[in-house]
Amino acid sequence: MTRVREETAPRCATKCGRPSPYGEICFPCVDEARDSIEAIEPEQLYELLLIARDEAKPANPNLIHNSASNGPKDALNLVVYALLNDLTRRWPDMLNTLHRHPEAARHQREMMQGVQSCHILTIPSDDSTNDDEYLSWKMKQITPRRPDDLVPYMREHLGIRITRGQLDQWKYVGLIKPTHTSQRNVYYHPADVLRAIDNRERQREPQHA
Numbered sequence: 001m002t003r004v005r006e007e008t009a010p011r012c013a014t015k016c017g018r019p020s021p022y023g024e025i026c027f028p029c030v031d032e033a034r035d036s037i038e039a040i041e042p043e044q045l046y047e048l049l050l051i052a053r054d055e056a057k058p059a060n061p062n063l064i065h066n067s068a069s070n071g072p073k074d075a076l077n078l079v080v081y082a083l084l085n086d087l088t089r090r091w092p093d094m095l096n097t098l099h100r101h102p103e104a105a106r107h108q109r110e111m112m113q114g115v116q117s118c119h120i121l122t123i124p125s126d127d128s129t130n131d132d133e134y135l136s137w138k139m140k141q142i143t144p145r146r147p148d149d150l151v152p153y154m155r156e157h158l159g160i161r162i163t164r165g166q167l168d169q170w171k172y173v174g175l176i177k178p179t180h181t182s183q184r185n186v187y188y189h190p191a192d193v194l195r196a197i198d199n200r201e202r203q204r205e206p207q208h209a
């Protein structure tokens with residue numbers, strides 16, 4: 001009986017070749033993602049924050065060959081901010097139940113790619129021609145959104161809570177400009193929202209002589 005069960009046990013959805021009797025993917029694949037995320041040094045995470053705030057440059061310059069509507073730099077800032085949120089908050093929260101997630105293999109692959117991108121962003125390498133597919137792919141997903149879509153997007157991908165009222169207010173005081181408006185809607189680029197938040201925070205920071 002045991003042998004039959006082993007032979008018919010479902011295989012891990014990451015195609016690692018191991019059986020996965022308890023869920024979509026096997027525990028070693030979950031551990032691989034967890035270990036990779038936990039091996040990132042705090043200094044690297046801080047470096048990501050500086051890159052996201054445009055206060056530091058990526059360690060390897062030739063990362064970006066695609067441009068989003070606001071230009072590659074802004075989109076990169078946003079993608080790096082989202083990556084920081086993934087590495088420190090979203091992915092660690094997912095790991096305990098990841099093996100049972102219906103899209104576990106996709107999430108596991110994304111975690112491994114995200115860790116790789118973190119290293120490329122923060123550790124200089126001799127091979128400076130490497131184009132980062134994960135970052136480029138993420139940048140392509142960033143498009144202007146209506147407030148109704150933007151509010152959940154900012155919460156899910158960046159861990160940032162904003163309200164429609166705040167967007168209206170920022171628009172009113174000139175902190176943010178819509179990318180375009182249609183008959184019934186205004187559209188904002190997520191990178192502009194991030195910059196508006198950043199600028200607002202900086203205005204509140206005490207002035208140093």
Ligand SMILES: [Zn+2]
Binds near residue numbers: 012
């Ligand atoms: Zn596996």
